[in-house]
Amino acid sequence: MTDAPRLNAPRLNRQVCFALYSASKAATAVYRPVLDELGLTYPQYLVMLVLWEDQPRSVRELGEELGLDSGTLSPLLKRLESLGFVERRRSAEDERRVEVFLTDSGTALSARAGAIPRQLADAAGLSAAELDQLRETLGRLTAALHSSR
C-alpha cells in the first residue's frame, strides 16, 4: 500500500511561519562565522547593539528592546560580563534594577562590528529596495502578531 500525499493537510512549503523560521536560521547562520571572530553569539550581538546605541541599560530595558525576559538575559549577560564586554551594577536609586554598562573592551568592539550588517545584505541576493520592503513588512507582521494576543 502506497501513501498518497495528504493534499488536504497543511503543506510545509505553504507556511509563512516555516519560511520565517528558515530565513531567520539562515540569516543567523551567515552571521555566525563573522560573530565567532568577535567571540559573540547572535543574541549576545543583539544586546551589544542595544548598548552601543545607548548606555547603560537595565536588564528590563534590554528585554523590552529585544523581546527577551530575564530568564534568557540573566545568564547571557553573565557570559558577556565574563567575556569582559559589559559590567553589571545594582542601581543605587532602585535596588531592584541592575544596570548594564559597556567596558572599554565592549565599546571598542563596535568598530569591528560595523561591517557585519553589510555582509548579510551582500549575501541576501535582494536589492536594497526589496530588503527595505521586507523589513517594513516584517515589522508590521510582528506588531500585528503581538497585538493579537
Add this chain to the structure above:
Amino acid sequence: MTDAPRLNAPRLNRQVCFALYSASKAATAVYRPVLDELGLTYPQYLVMLVLWEDQPRSVRELGEELGLDSGTLSPLLKRLESLGFVERRRSAEDERRVEVFLTDSGTALSARAGAIPRQLADAAGLSAAELDQLRETLGRLTAALHSSR
C-alpha cells in the same frame, strides 16, 4: 558626561536580521497555545507536517526538509515517540538508517492540526497577497543565504 547615540554604529531597528528573528519568534508564539492543545512544540509540529505529507521518512530525509541535523532530531523524535505519535524502526535494507513512521494517533492528529495555519494568517494583519509575496521573498532570501556559504 552623557552618552550620545552612536549613529555610526549599526542600529538595531535597521537590521533585517533582527526583523526576521523577531517575526519568527512572534509567529511561533502565536502557534504555541494552539500547539499546546495538541501536545506539540513548534519544531515537533514541523516534523509531523513532513510526515503527514509522506511517510515513512528517515531521520536524514526529515533533516533535509527542515534544515535540522541529527543532534536536534534524535532527541526530538524520541519525545514524539514517547508521546505516541511516531515509531522509529531501523531500516532492513540499510541498517544505518532509522525510518520514522506515524502511529494511528499521529495520523489522527492531522485532522486537529488543519485549522492551525489559518490562525496565523488571521493574526498576521496582512492581506493574502502580501503573505504570498512575503513567503516568496523569504524563500528567495533563504536560498541565497544558503548558497552564499
Add this chain to the structure above:
DNA sequence: GGTAGATAAGTTGTGCACAATTTAATTGTG
C-alpha cells in the same frame, strides 16, 4: 507608618539549535 500588590532580576526545568565527536554500516577502489 504598615502592609498588599506590583515590579525587577534571578533560578530551575524543559526543549531546541548546532558544533564536535563517536559508533556502526555501507560503498568504492585497488
Add this chain to the structure above:
DNA sequence: CACAATTAAATTGTGCACAACTTATCTACC
C-alpha cells in the same frame, strides 16, 4: 577480498528561549 573513505544516527556540550517560581525591593493606599 581488503580496507579506506563515506554516510547515518546518536551522543556530548554549550547556549538560547520561555514558562513557572522565588526573592528582594518599591509603591500605593489605608
